[in-house]
Amino acid sequence: MVYLHSLIATVLLLTQKLVLSVVGLVAQKTSIGVIVVELKFVSCVGMNIGLMIFTLTGTILRTSMPKVNQATETPQYLRPYEFLGLELTYKAGDKDAYADCIYCEREGKMGIKVETGQFRCNVCEEKGNIRVFMQKLQELSFEATTTQDYKELAANRKLYTDETLIHWQLGKSILTGDWLIPGWNVEGKLTGLYRYIKNGDRMMLMPTPTLGHHLLGMNLFDKQCAVLYVCEGSWDSMCLWETLRLAKPSGEGYVATSNPQASLLADANVIGVPSASVFYENWCDLLGGKTINLMAQNDHERIHSKTKKRIAPASYEGMLKIHKMLLQADHPPESVNMIFWGDKGWTEELPTGYDVRDMITS
Numbered sequence: 168m169v170y171l172h173s174l175i176a177t178v179l180l181l182t183q184k185l186v187l188s189v190v191g192l193v194a195q196k197t198s199i200g201v202i203v204v205e206l207k208f209v210s211c212v213g214m215n216i217g218l219m220i221f222t223l224t225g226t227i228l229r230t231s232m233p234k235v236n237q238a239t240e241t242p243q244y245l246r247p248y249e250f251l252g253l254e255l256t257y258k259a260g261d262k263d264a265y266a267d268c269i270y271c272e273r274e275g276k277m278g279i280k281v282e283t284g285q286f287r288c289n290v291c292e293e294k295g296n297i298r299v300f301m302q303k304l305q306e307l308s309f310e311a312t313t314t315q316d317y318k319e320l321a322a323n324r325k326l327y328t329d330e331t332l333i334h335w336q337l338g339k340s341i342l343t344g345d346w347l348i349p350g351w352n353v354e355g356k357l358t359g360l361y362r363y364i365k366n367g368d369r370m371m372l373m374p375t376p377t378l379g380h381h382l383l384g385m386n387l388f389d390k391q392c393a394v395l396y397v398c399e400g401s402w403d404s405m406c407l408w409e410t411l412r413l414a415k416p417s418g419e420g421y422v423a424t425s426n427p428q429a430s431l432l433a434d435a436n437v438i439g440v441p442s443a444s445v446f447y448e449n450w451c452d453l454l455g456g457k458t459i460n461l462m463a464q465n466d467h468e469r470i471h472s473k474t475k476k477r478i479a480p481a482s483y484e485g486m487l488k489i490h491k492m493l494l495q496a497d498h499p500p501e502s503v504n505m506i507f508w509g510d511k512g513w514t515e516e517l518p519t520g521y522d523v524r525d526m527i528t529s
């Protein structure tokens with residue numbers, strides 16, 4: 168595992184240093200498999216923006232994409248509370264819905280205004296809006312989550328250490344028992360909670376309805392760092408974050424380190440976007456003046472079964488759009504790099520959805 172982390176760290180450091188020439192890199196056999204990595208620079212795109220192309224071959228897995236929950240008859244301002252697990256007593260025409268208070272635990276004493284979504288407990292008098300509620304729910308859930316819970320999720324998500332989940336402030340909801348992944352705005356304030364739940368036959372990050380999307384990992388963001396990795400989804404982001412944090416340069420290569428200040432993460436941030444197709448304009452502010460590495464997934468191109476029209480590879484297309492937005496931003500990045508998994512931006516040699524976490528953990 169340490170070797171694999173060193174391998175990916177090597178790849179990533181090369182990205183950081185903007186190596187602009189063909190680089191042949193390791194082909195190593197480990198007890199778990201063979202990974203061959205080649206890097207080659209392909210073209211410069213506009214201004215001082217470099218586009219770096221990676222070709223990778225390795226092995227398998229699949230990750231998921233979030234979707235916004237649309238269908239419900241619950242009034243708009245009650246929907247987030249309901250989604251997060253409050254059992255609401257409410258009927259059409261009521262001005263207030265009632266639920267058990269998450270502060271004092273008194274049954275049915277938390278009133279929520281149907282017209283505004285403001286809550287207030289009739290007993291402990293705690294009050295606020297949905298953001299205040301989510302902050303408290305996240306805090307209580309985080310505190311109630313056990314070491315065993317973290318170990319199980321880390322194993323399930325193939326993370327190197329359960330400490331990563333604690334750093335990213337995941338908690339098991341005290342209301343539903345599902346994992347909650349906090350979403351943040353560019354100031355690092357909690358603005359949403361994602362539930363990691365089953366949607367159809369797959370586990371997905373589902374955003375709290377009516378609140379839009381949010382950045383992942385912003386609680387750890389350090390403005391001073393020159394490099395910023397943008398991953399798709401939470402697990403990919405966490406896996407890359409912990410890998411950078413565990414590796415440091417040493418002589419001819421990279422070695423494991425327990426000192427984050429000496430690690431590859433010392434001058435880098437890793438943030439997650441919920442999907443490559445979701446990127447808000449104000450997020451560009453965060454990326455200005457920095458070296459940005461867009462870590463796309465290897466989504467395959469598809470053909471629509473009825474219209475026979477081409478459906479573009481989602482992650483690749485999404486990251487290209489982000490790249491264009493960054494180019495046009497008032498305060499553009501110093502440079503932007505992007506992973507390509509093949510000549511077309513993706514390759515059939517790897518499964519669709521294959522990402523950095525798959526490469527690190529395979």
Ligand SMILES: [Zn+2]
Nearest residue numbers: 268271288291
């Ligand atoms: Zn109360």
